Structures are given as C-alpha cells and as structure tokens.
Amino acid sequence: MSGLDPRSRTTPLAQTLVGLYRLSQGLQHRLRERAQAHGLSPAQAQALLFLKYARPGVRTIGGLAQRLGCAPATASEVADALERKGLIRRQPLPADQRVITLALTPAGAHKVNALEDLLDDLEAALATLPPTQQEALLQATQALVRVLQQAGHVVVYEMCWGCQFFRPNAHPNDPTAPHHCAFVDAPLPEPNTYLECPDFIPRSP
Structure with a gap:
C-alpha cells in the first residue's frame, strides 16, 4: 500500500498515521497468532471474548454480528463452528423464550480465559x-x-x-x-x- 509507505511520509502527522497502521497490523497478527494456537479462527476468538463480556440480552446472533461487523448469516456460521467445538451452546433467554442466546460452555470459558493475554505484550510496552x-x-x-x-x-x-x-x-x-x-x-x-x-x-x- 504505497500511500502508507514511510518513505513517502515525512511529516510527524504522516509518520504517526503510518505508526498507527503498523500498530493495527501488529494487533491483527497477534489475534491471528493466539487464535491459531488455540485451534480457532480470529472471528471465533473474537466471538468467545464477546460472549464473556457482553450482557446477556445481546449474546445473540444479531449481537455477535454487530460485534464482528458482519452479516447475521456469517455470525451464525461462526456460532455453528464454536458449537461443534463444544465451546458455546444455544439456549432461550429466560425473560423471553423466543430469543435464542449464545452462552459459553465450561470448555468455552476455559478457552476464552487462555485468550485474554492477547494484549499483554502491548500493555507491557505501554507500561514503559x-x-x-x-x-x-x-x-x-x-x-x-x-x-x-x-x-x-x-x-x-x-x-x-x-x-x-x-x-x-x-x-x-x-x-x-x-x-x-x-x-x-x-x-x-x-x-x-x-x-x-x-x-x-x-x-x-
């Protein structure tokens, strides 16, 4: 991407833009690396993190689609894959049985806890x-x-x-x-x- 070539960016503002882009690349690489180490795709890893921290009422396919920035059909495929792995389960929302929610299984909770070191390297760098x-x-x-x-x-x-x-x-x-x-x-x-x-x-x- 020539527009982000540091050689063509000489002002502090432009160099900051390049730095932010490189930081984004690094975070995406870290996500892929940690997800792969646990037998997951990046989307599946993000889905598990979403299900741990989102409030119960939005742990749905629609809520997951919004978090991942994808179509509901794609979010449903991610949920299907996690369900086949035994990491999540579908269950009715107690307050409204018509609404199907997504919940972590014990294996899913264990897996997501292992993923939470995603930002440890960056946090350590910021701490300096x-x-x-x-x-x-x-x-x-x-x-x-x-x-x-x-x-x-x-x-x-x-x-x-x-x-x-x-x-x-x-x-x-x-x-x-x-x-x-x-x-x-x-x-x-x-x-x-x-x-x-x-x-x-x-x-x-």
Whole structure:
C-alpha cells in the first residue's frame, strides 16, 4: 500500500498515521497468532471474548454480528463452528423464550480465559512510557476513536457514545468528568465512556 509507505511520509502527522497502521497490523497478527494456537479462527476468538463480556440480552446472533461487523448469516456460521467445538451452546433467554442466546460452555470459558493475554505484550510496552505520555496517548486515542465512531468507521458497541442516556460534554467546567449519564444521573469521566455498560440502550436513529 504505497500511500502508507514511510518513505513517502515525512511529516510527524504522516509518520504517526503510518505508526498507527503498523500498530493495527501488529494487533491483527497477534489475534491471528493466539487464535491459531488455540485451534480457532480470529472471528471465533473474537466471538468467545464477546460472549464473556457482553450482557446477556445481546449474546445473540444479531449481537455477535454487530460485534464482528458482519452479516447475521456469517455470525451464525461462526456460532455453528464454536458449537461443534463444544465451546458455546444455544439456549432461550429466560425473560423471553423466543430469543435464542449464545452462552459459553465450561470448555468455552476455559478457552476464552487462555485468550485474554492477547494484549499483554502491548500493555507491557505501554507500561514503559512515563505517566505523562501514557495520559497523552490515552487522550489522543480516545479522540481518534470518537472521530472514527462519528464517521461510522468504528462500532462503539454498548458504550456511552451510542447510548440514549449519554450526555456528552454536559459538564464543560469539570475536566475529570465532563460528560453525564442520565441513567444514574451522575457526571461521567471520559475513560468510562469506552467501557461496555450493562445499562446501555441504543439511541434511536
């Protein structure tokens, strides 16, 4: 991809773009490597991680499709493969028997625990940065994710920015908690807006 050739990128901004692209490549390689070591495809590994952390009401084929960014038919194929491996099972949602949910089996829970070291290498590298650089990187990353999400390139799944209770920048004079959650009626720190929330309800289109 010549547009990302470092030789044609000389400004700090352009070189940062190349660095982010290389970082993305590294993370994807790490995911493929860890998934393969456990006899999984990258999509299957992502599905197991999704089923561990998503709230019960969205552990469905539709929820999995949204997380993987694929069609429901493709998500169903991923679930079928995991079910054949004995890592997940389909079961009705207790609150609504018509809704079929996906759940980890004991073997699936064990497998996903073994996958959670995916980001250990990156975390160790980040830990070597001075605290001021870690904070600056956090703020820059959050800003980039927000821009990409608003442009539709990142699905901020079950996070504040797509929730009907989220009030962005409601407290401009409070840098520690500039946003507001109407569900709990309390100020909301910026880092918390990137965590999956069990009280998430998507905004109406």
